[in-house]
Amino acid sequence: MPKYELDxxxxxxxxxxxxxxxxxxxxxxxxxxDLARPLEMSLxxxxxHLQVLEACGLVRSGKSGRVRxxxxxxxxxxxxxxxxxxxxxxxxxxxxxxxxxxxxEPQAPDQGLEKRSTS
Amino acid sequence: MPKYELDxxxxxxxxxxxxxxxxxxxxxxxxxxDLARPLEMSLxxxxxHLQVLEACGLVRSGKSGRVRxxxxxxxxxxxxxxxxxxxxxxxxxxxxxxxxxxxxEPQAPDQGLEKRSTS
DNA sequence: CTCATACTTAGGCACGTACTTAACTATTCC
DNA sequence: GGAATAGTTAAGTACGTGCCTAAGTATGAG
Numbered sequence: 001m002p003k004y005e006l007d008x009x010x011x012x013x014x015x016x017x018x019x020x021x022x023x024x025x026x027x028x029x030x031x032x033x034d035l036a037r038p039l040e041m042s043l044x045x046x047x048x049h050l051q052v053l054e055a056c057g058l059v060r061s062g063k064s065g066r067v068r069x070x071x072x073x074x075x076x077x078x079x080x081x082x083x084x085x086x087x088x089x090x091x092x093x094x095x096x097x098x099x100x101x102x103x104x105e106p107q108a109p110d111q112g113l114e115k116r117s118t119s
Numbered sequence: 120m121p122k123y124e125l126d127x128x129x130x131x132x133x134x135x136x137x138x139x140x141x142x143x144x145x146x147x148x149x150x151x152x153d154l155a156r157p158l159e160m161s162l163x164x165x166x167x168h169l170q171v172l173e174a175c176g177l178v179r180s181g182k183s184g185r186v187r188x189x190x191x192x193x194x195x196x197x198x199x200x201x202x203x204x205x206x207x208x209x210x211x212x213x214x215x216x217x218x219x220x221x222x223x224e225p226q227a228p229d230q231g232l233e234k235r236s237t238s
Numbered sequence: 239c240t241c242a243t244a245c246t247t248a249g250g251c252a253c254g255t256a257c258t259t260a261a262c263t264a265t266t267c268c
Numbered sequence: 269g270g271a272a273t274a275g276t277t278a279a280g281t282a283c284g285t286g287c288c289t290a291a292g293t294a295t296g297a298g
Contacts, residue, residue, distance in 0.1 A: 031244080031245095032244075032245065033243090033244065033245080043244085043245070043246090044245095044246080044247085044248095047245075047246070047247095063245090065244090066243070066244045066245065067243095067244065067245085068244080068245070
């Protein structure tokens with residue numbers, strides 16, 4: 001799991017066309033033409049989006065005859081979701097600590113753990 | 120919730136610097152200088168990343184005196200996480216259907232619901 | 239063999255992104 | 269008031285992204 005994997009995964013998901021390709025592929029495998037049909041753009045453009053999705057590991061594909069069949073690889077989605085979940089958890093822990101602080105010390109506004117411009 | 124919000128949110132998260140700013144901000148508010156200190160880049164560069172995070176609604180900030188204090192706005196993280204969760208759910212439903220299919224019709228390989236090249 | 243299908247490659251263009259340095263504005267401290 | 273602090277604006281550069289058209293390759297059908 002290389003360090004810049006999340007860069008590439010989020011980058012891949014940052015495009016409506018590629019998200020719609022993912023939305024299609026979670027329902028089952030599809031050929032390149034299947035993916036291209038609803039997308040008002042040229043086939044080479046679809047191929048490029050597909051390459052982005054493959055480069056970050058979200059999609060895999062293999063060729064059989066003249067048809068390339070694509071299927072999703074859900075591991076990358078899980079990694080992205082987990083990063084977001086970790087941030088939201090951390091944020092909620094912060095709210096809890098704030099709650100504790102307000103509950104425990106309603107009249108002793110402690111100060112001294114904060115940022116002091118160390119420069 | 121405009122249609123291209125997810126574009127901007129995923130785009131914002133597709134950068135290690137901005138993710139590290141989010142990781143900092145989920146632990147509590149911070150000034151621009153606080154955000155910049157661990158980031159080996161100029162202050163204007165940090166400002167630009169901050170603007171990206173604000174433009175997609177992940178962060179808000181306000182100025183008091185000469186200090187701008189930034190804090191996270193978790194709504195966007197939730198929206199991104201939910202899109203991913205929906206795809207993963209859809210994918211898992213597909214696995215379930217496949218399991219049902221294999222369990223119900225182990226010797227009658229039904230065909231006819233699949234993609235037929237309609238072109 | 240011949241033709242249509244299903245990609246694939248190459249090249250090019252417009253625009254976007256991630257920085258930089260230099261110069262400027264507002265606040266706070268002495 | 270004058271200097272340090274915190275942030276902001278402007279302009280420029282290098283590289284990345286998302287499309288296109290045109291021309292190619294490989295496979296399947298007749």
